[in-house]
Amino acid sequence: xxxxxxxxxxxxxxxxxxxxxxxxxxxxxxxxxxxxxxxxxxxxxxxxxxxxxxxxxxxxxxxxxxxxxxxxxxxxxxxxxxxxxxxxxxxxxxxxxxxxxxxxxxxxxxxxxxxxxxxxxxxxxxxxxxxxxxxxxxxxxxxxxxxxxxxxxxxxxxxxxxxxxxxxxxxxxxxxxxxxxxxxxxxxxxxxxxxxxxxxxxxxxxxxxxxxxxxxxxxxxxxxxxxxxxxxxxxxxxxxxxxxxxxxxxxxxxxxxxxxxxxxxxxxxxxxxxxxxxxxxxxxxxxxxxxxxxxxxxxxxxxxxxxxxxxxxxxxxxxxxxxxxxxxxxxxxxxxxxxxxxxxxxxxxxxxxxxxxxxxxxxxxxxxxxxxxxxxxxxxxxxxxxxxxxxxxxxxxxxxxxxxxxxxxxxxxxxxxxxxxxxxxxxxxxxxxxxxxxxxxxxxxxxxxxxxxxxx
Amino acid sequence: xxxxxxxxxxxxxxxxxxxxxxxxxxxxxxxxxxxxxxxxxxxxxxxxxxxxxxxxxxxxxxxxxxxxxxxxxxxxxxxxxxxxxxxxxxxxxxxxxxxxxxxxxxxxxxxxxxxxxxxxxxxxxxxxxxxxxxxxxxxxxxxxxxxxxxxxxxxxxxxxxxxxxxxxxxxxxxxxxxxxxxxxxxx
Numbered sequence: 001x002x003x004x005x006x007x008x009x010x011x012x013x014x015x016x017x018x019x020x021x022x023x024x025x026x027x028x029x030x031x032x033x034x035x036x037x038x039x040x041x042x043x044x045x046x047x048x049x050x051x052x053x054x055x056x057x058x059x060x061x062x063x064x065x066x067x068x069x070x071x072x073x074x075x076x077x078x079x080x081x082x083x084x085x086x087x088x089x090x091x092x093x094x095x096x097x098x099x100x101x102x103x104x105x106x107x108x109x110x111x112x113x114x115x116x117x118x119x120x121x122x123x124x125x126x127x128x129x130x131x132x133x134x135x136x137x138x139x140x141x142x143x144x145x146x147x148x149x150x151x152x153x154x155x156x157x158x159x160x161x162x163x164x165x166x167x168x169x170x171x172x173x174x175x176x177x178x179x180x181x182x183x184x185x186x187x188x189x190x191x192x193x194x195x196x197x198x199x200x201x202x203x204x205x206x207x208x209x210x211x212x213x214x215x216x217x218x219x220x221x222x223x224x225x226x227x228x229x230x231x232x233x234x235x236x237x238x239x240x241x242x243x244x245x246x247x248x249x250x251x252x253x254x255x256x257x258x259x260x261x262x263x264x265x266x267x268x269x270x271x272x273x274x275x276x277x278x279x280x281x282x283x284x285x286x287x288x289x290x291x292x293x294x295x296x297x298x299x300x301x302x303x304x305x306x307x308x309x310x311x312x313x314x315x316x317x318x319x320x321x322x323x324x325x326x327x328x329x330x331x332x333x334x335x336x337x338x339x340x341x342x343x344x345x346x347x348x349x350x351x352x353x354x355x356x357x358x359x360x361x362x363x364x365x366x367x368x369x370x371x372x373x374x375x376x377x378x379x380x381x382x383x384x385x386x387x388x389x390x391x392x393x394x395x396x397x398x399x400x401x402x403x404x405x406x407x408x409x410x411x412x413x414x415x416x417x418x419x420x421x422x423x424x425x426x427x428x429x430x431x432x433x434x435x436x437x438x439x440x441x442x443x444x445x446x447x448x449x450x451x452x453x454x455x456x
Numbered sequence: 457x458x459x460x461x462x463x464x465x466x467x468x469x470x471x472x473x474x475x476x477x478x479x480x481x482x483x484x485x486x487x488x489x490x491x492x493x494x495x496x497x498x499x500x501x502x503x504x505x506x507x508x509x510x511x512x513x514x515x516x517x518x519x520x521x522x523x524x525x526x527x528x529x530x531x532x533x534x535x536x537x538x539x540x541x542x543x544x545x546x547x548x549x550x551x552x553x554x555x556x557x558x559x560x561x562x563x564x565x566x567x568x569x570x571x572x573x574x575x576x577x578x579x580x581x582x583x584x585x586x587x588x589x590x591x592x593x594x595x596x597x598x599x600x601x602x603x604x605x606x607x608x609x610x611x612x613x614x615x616x617x618x619x620x621x622x623x624x625x626x627x628x629x630x631x632x633x634x635x636x637x638x639x640x641x642x643x
Contacts, residue, residue: 056527141530
């Protein structure tokens, strides 16, 4: 379906371009281009402005020395562009528009000024919006601007042309996966499933809560050794159930219209929830409070899910069936994740390297959550975004790496237990001096020379 | 419909109704020789329309000026939204100036057979008082960017002086359209 849709859009665009070309083949005028990368929280735009047209509008001899344009006129041009770009959401609320550092580039042999722009909705979540744009056009009345969406690394799809006849255009915010659900049950299951797997935040939250699940509680607010398989499995079920109950409650409540929370703070709280889960993985906040954390912050994640539905115009007034479908999709994604990750975690937790793994993963999750908080508060971009993009694109590498680590741990354990067993992490180390650092479990010296001896 | 790079005519005949627009004419170079004779295909059209504006007094000239610039005709191919009328009205022109207008418009309309052109001219004359005249950048057709427009209830004529591409200083683009009967839509 998606492929077909793309094809149709491309065909329409191609026909549009043919019609736009003169029947007499008159000169293709130097058009501007606006390329939009419509993200979840902001729209990254690239404005391509032909220098010879821009100089007419700003009445400065830009083409005399193109190489000096940025140094000489950069500030003036940035301000001029900023005055002629605006965006607003369906609610009419104006978006924040910031123009980045302009540069010079040659496109099809013609000098262009390239201006990056970031359009940010006050709500923190990108929905359908209207772009008001008359850079150059405000003075050069015969100017035309082609507007296209182009996700990073994706195909360019022309969505319209701005001219004297219309200097604003409505842009639809499409799903990150590119497909627009119809609201039918199967499409909603897919949407829920894809949403969880497409963005890393819900998964990181879930996984970070699974990490301590196979462990016993140690002394002095620390994690202890491995617990029984039954207890471990029970806790996983508790975490998954609590998370489900939490996010289902708020998802339904906001879909029915009982509660309405702006998505900006919700997204920040989702990031915070990962931090809390990470701290809990390092040191138990509440004695086996994974379920409590999962349930409590599940409420927050549910609000985020409802924001997704709003993006598709399926928010308030969603049918019970489509809500159920969406939730089933979320559950399926959750179960798949648990099925892929938890067995490895369980095996790892039997080995002595688990403390290192747990602390490492906890610290990493904490750092990632801080990155997201900083990004979502709007301070600056998260340094982990490329990592997140890579991880979402290559989940099997991560699952495989975790499985391999578990396998290695299991083999090593078997070898070790054949020689000497006293360091096996069965119980908490009572009175083990000196007190180990952060959240040390019962596995002092996770990698002992003895343990490695067999692996020449 | 037939045309080339600087020439596009779309003519529609429905019964005894003829639609003669849109008609795009352009030329570069603006003057050249064929068999030893100098040919300047659009000079009458271009000189004619700009003569309207050079005849305006200072007040008329300022009220006829468009605050903006054009790098081509506005109502070119694929563009069918006519902007709000602006400029000086035909009713504010002197008789001599009106004569310049009719002479200018005739240079476009006389491209067609008299059986069509006479009707078209009669309409332009009848609508002259309600026709707006506007210019931008310069009233001198040798200046790159100079722009002239005749904007009547039905007739629409634009001339845009383009930069030279083939070595000449400037070249011409022009379009003649009929707001009430373009592409045969009133046939």
